[in-house]
Each structure stands twice: as structure tokens, then as C-alpha cells.
Amino acid sequence: MRYAVRLRITYDYPAAVTDARHLLRIRPRRETDQFVRNVAVSIAPRPEEQRGETDFFGNPVDAIAFFAPQTELAIDMRADVSVERPAARLSETPEIERILAETCAVRSLDAGSPLHHLGPSPRISGFAPLSDWVAETFETAKRPAGEAVMALARRIREEFAYRPGSTVVGTSVAEIFAERRGVCQDFSHLMIAGLRARGMAARYVSGFLRTDPPKGQPRLEGADAMHAWIEAWLGEDCGWVGFDPTNGIAAGDDHIVVAVGRDYEDAQPIAGTFVTSGSQETRHFVDVVPVA
Incomplete structure (x- = not known):
């Protein structure tokens, strides 16, 4: 089965955030029964630092960092994925x-x-x-x-x-x-x-x-x-x-x-640390649509 997948995560901060560092685990894994044709991650505002890496368990990770003050964060991931997982006997x-x-x-x-x-x-x-x-x-x-x-x-x-x-x-x-x-x-x-x-x-x-x-x-x-x-x-x-x-x-x-x-x-999809005060609001949106 082939899917068009979209994930959107947003954060609203009541007070400006500074010195923020995050690890994103939101890209589908490439496995023997799961083929990833393409995947794209967009982040706003644009991070001052961003690099791709793989953690110990083989998960794709985006490491990002912000140094300028920000009051919101939006992360958008889109992927084209096929899954052919045989039923376990x-x-x-x-x-x-x-x-x-x-x-x-x-x-x-x-x-x-x-x-x-x-x-x-x-x-x-x-x-x-x-x-x-x-x-x-x-x-x-x-x-x-x-x-x-x-x-x-x-x-x-x-x-x-x-x-x-x-x-x-x-x-x-x-x-x-x-x-x-x-x-x-x-x-x-x-x-x-x-x-x-x-x-x-x-x-x-x-x-x-x-x-x-x-x-x-x-x-x-x-x-x-x-x-x-x-x-x-x-x-x-x-x-x-x-x-x-x-x-x-x-x-x-x-x-x-x-x-x-x-x-x-x-x-966890997003982890990390940042400096701010007060609470925060977060929203998650997921859409997984079969592709004919």
C-alpha cells in the first residue's frame, strides 16, 4: 500500500524562546517492508543550525537549533511511503x-x-x-x-x-x-x-x-x-x-x-531544551492518505 503522509506540529510560546535545540524523529524509517520514495521536512522560522543524523536504533533524526528569539515554531513533514508488510504467521x-x-x-x-x-x-x-x-x-x-x-x-x-x-x-x-x-x-x-x-x-x-x-x-x-x-x-x-x-x-x-x-x-517525535517562561500550546495534525 502506498501513502501520502503529512505531519504538522506547531508551538505557540507566550514569551519569546531563546537558545532552543531540538531532535526531530518524524521521518519514516527505511526498512525491508517499508519503502520511502521521498520525504521533506520544512521548519519555520528557519533554524540557525540543522543537520541530519541517525541515532543508535537506526532512526532518522533532524537536529535543529535556534539562537534568535521566537514566539512560534511550525514543523511540517511530507512523505511518499509504500508498506508491504506480510501478515505474521x-x-x-x-x-x-x-x-x-x-x-x-x-x-x-x-x-x-x-x-x-x-x-x-x-x-x-x-x-x-x-x-x-x-x-x-x-x-x-x-x-x-x-x-x-x-x-x-x-x-x-x-x-x-x-x-x-x-x-x-x-x-x-x-x-x-x-x-x-x-x-x-x-x-x-x-x-x-x-x-x-x-x-x-x-x-x-x-x-x-x-x-x-x-x-x-x-x-x-x-x-x-x-x-x-x-x-x-x-x-x-x-x-x-x-x-x-x-x-x-x-x-x-x-x-x-x-x-x-x-x-x-x-x-518521541520532538525532544530538546529551550529557555522561556510560562506555558506553551502545541497542536498536531496528521494525514495519511492512500495513493491509488
Whole structure:
């Protein structure tokens, strides 16, 4: 499936901002199942410094800096992307015990290694009630791991309410689990924490979700903003496989990958520091349109 993707992020500052530096992770990744024909990023006002780089996990990054005072910032990204992601054969994935053994045998520490995604990370930590809850879902080590992970994604979809505005960026996994509500970022953190608690490697994915569903299918949650889902490492043969707990589905051609990391901290669309006073207003606009 081919898409025309547009992301627009704007900031309004009540007091002038000075000495601002940002890292933008908004360009779609180039992967074996995702082809980026072209991508363009425009920024207003124009940064005094701007350079492209790639972070440790292979995410494209725009590093920008402003030194003159500014009261607003507008970032616009447009891309032409094709996604051809084969449906994962979850019933043919190894049993969980085999995947745990293969994970322990991994020696590589490159960007795609599962070893980076096993323990706690800045925004994710496990706790006993969540581990027990996930154990109920897995129920038997003889079940194919892919099916068990899919069952966990569906259970999150069924038992947790999608409520924009009910959480903030810093809401903990424990709070999400207790309140049973949140948004895609929260559900992704919850699922990652649960999988890691059971010894499985899982990573956070930031990206876009198709806004125009196929005829006869329901519109997916989280389609009007940048979306988040997870990837679980299902062994040497299967590698990283995507799951969307917000919608209770496997990641497919509707999901466009922008960045991956241990959690939101590694994949956030815009990060950085600046000097100002008072609050700020931000708006996000996302449009993902299938191209005939």
C-alpha cells in the first residue's frame, strides 16, 4: 500500500524562546517492508543550525537549533511511503520457552539486538501485579509465542478504555494498569512492561496509522495523531513482529514506522531544551492518505 503522509506540529510560546535545540524523529524509517520514495521536512522560522543524523536504533533524526528569539515554531513533514508488510504467521512461531532460550543465546549488541529491550528503561518498569496478569494470558508455555502475544494485545484492547486526555507523558505503567485507561503510548508501555516481565524482548514503535480504513472496516483508534505500538522479538527466524494493543491487532500495511526504541523516550517525535517562561500550546495534525 502506498501513502501520502503529512505531519504538522506547531508551538505557540507566550514569551519569546531563546537558545532552543531540538531532535526531530518524524521521518519514516527505511526498512525491508517499508519503502520511502521521498520525504521533506520544512521548519519555520528557519533554524540557525540543522543537520541530519541517525541515532543508535537506526532512526532518522533532524537536529535543529535556534539562537534568535521566537514566539512560534511550525514543523511540517511530507512523505511518499509504500508498506508491504506480510501478515505474521503467528501460529507458526516458536513456543515461548524456545524464544527465551534463543534470547539468552544472543551475543550481538547491534541496533536490532533484543538484548537492549529486556530490562527496565526510562519510562518502563515491571511490577508483580502486571506480571501475574500477563501470566494469566500466556497460561501455557506450549502455546506459540506469537499467539500468546496477540492474545495479550487483544486483552489490553478489551479491558482498557481509550481515553485521550486521561493521562500525561509521565504517567507510569502502574498508574495505567490501575486506572485501566489511557492512549496508544500508555497501552504500548503497558504491553512492553508485561512482556519484559515474562522475559521477552519488546520495543516501542512510533509512527503513523492509516486514517482511511478499507471499505467495511471500522476506523482505527489513534489515527489523527502520531500512533504508537510495540514489536516483540519472536526468535531468530521471525525477528521483530509488530502488535497494536490500542486496536488489538497485528501491525500491518496500515502502520507506518517512524522510530523504534526502548520506550517513548527513545522515539518521541520532538525532544530538546529551550529557555522561556510560562506555558506553551502545541497542536498536531496528521494525514495519511492512500495513493491509488
